[in-house]
Amino acid sequence: MDSYVNIDNNTMYQQLSNLSDKELISRARKLKDREAEGILLERYSHLLVAVCLPSIKNNPGAAMNTVFPSILQRLSNGLKTQTIQKANEWVHQTVNAYITNPDKQVPYYPSRESRDRLHTENRVEKAATNTIEKQALIAQVERALASLKAEDRYLIEQFYLENKTFADLAAHKGYTTEKVRTLLKKAKSKLAMQLTN
């Protein structure tokens, strides 16, 4: 009986692990599935640790006892009460809010750029199986790309179409990789905004 339960649990675990963030969130919210919640938190736990490292480097033992449990608790509470579109942004905001002020609870709210990006991503995902819609969307992206500044357009074309790395672009432009990433992010946001409006 025990072995049966274990096998059942393992298959359940694997099935849940294959689910997307969105599905896990809805399971945790609607079905009050603690397992789904655990898998979601586990999926982001290493990033959470890495982000917290600079602030806890002096006392990692205490962090394991206090910081992580309270952040996880906050995330668990947020999962039940907040509308989460993008799990990574939600984790990032919650962790940053905790590091800045551990006593203050700041609700998660997605930025406008993030919403525009999410909207465009959803449109692309929907168009994947519909050729006509896909062509229309491609034409729209081309137009939006053409309206961008030359530098932004260059970076996007090089990065996405030519598969250049951050390091390549940084070397070519003489920027740091962080700056290349930031510029790309801004250019992408502009593109998403144009596509949304």
Added chain:
Amino acid sequence: MSNNTVHNENEKLLKIFAGIRCLNRDQLPRYLQGRLTDIEKHLVEQHLVDCDLCFEALQALQQEGQLEQYQGLSANIQQYIRESIKPVSQLQKMERYVRKTKQRESMLIYFWLVAFIVGGGAILYLMQQYNYHKPVVARPVIPVLPAASVAAAPLPPPADSTSTAKPAPLAAAATPPVIPVVKKDTVKAAPPPAKKLTPADSAKKAPPPKTVKDTVKRAPDSNAMAKPAPARNDTPAATVAHNNTPKKEEKKEESSKPAASSSTAMDTDEFLYKAAMVYQQQGDLNEAINRYKRLSSSGNPRIGEMARYQMGVCYRNKGQNGKARRIFKEVVRMDGNMKQAAQQALDNL
């Protein structure tokens, strides 16, 4: 061919907005160490453009000595999550199962409990209804029949009817053996006023006089009826009426003379007398005797005499013949309307 490449180029544009998952536990250090394939690295970087969490994590890990700490802590937090959430979920499942079974059981228990309570309540209610209706069915026989109809209705001849046959032609006062019949009649005649007027209610004197008058007025009729059926005439009302008829005019004169207060006092006595008769009819002889005693000492001689006579009847019915005889003698000595009846009762004792 060129068309195809253009098409592919265009399709690559959509790659800009492809949703890519965050870096997993292994990818993070491997990216830092440059141990990713070109495709994998490109995908990670595509994701890094959007994801602040992964980018900040990588930046934090780039600092010296953080990678070792990261390995240990990430393993710990994973363990912590598994320990804190999974057992809870297992417990929750068990609890949910136990709660469901308990709920099912408790629902059954509640159902039977409610069923028993409702059943018990229904049985009690039915019993009460049955008990309540039972006497109600028996009761109406007495009050429903009005005095006049009772007086007119042929009564089954009493056991002593042979003895009553003798005084029948006389159609005079009631003979003692007929008294049981008298009793029945009086009960039937008495209840309506008696029900309305218990001694406590004697203050309400307005409605009673009418009924008294009715009985008085009815007296001649019943008297007339008495001739063909003398036995029926023996109701107290009838006897009273019969005795009263010769003196009716005198009485009217009397009643017109005294003040209103004296007439109301008389009425009260009469109704107390009737109430006592009701007790007598219902078989509560002791209570009836008490009331008659009180009445016999009252100011109204006629009522006093009648009360005494009925008291004698009560004692006789109780089997106390000595007391009955003494009281009948008293009535005879009083030399009033009831003298004859009392004398006859004495003879029969």
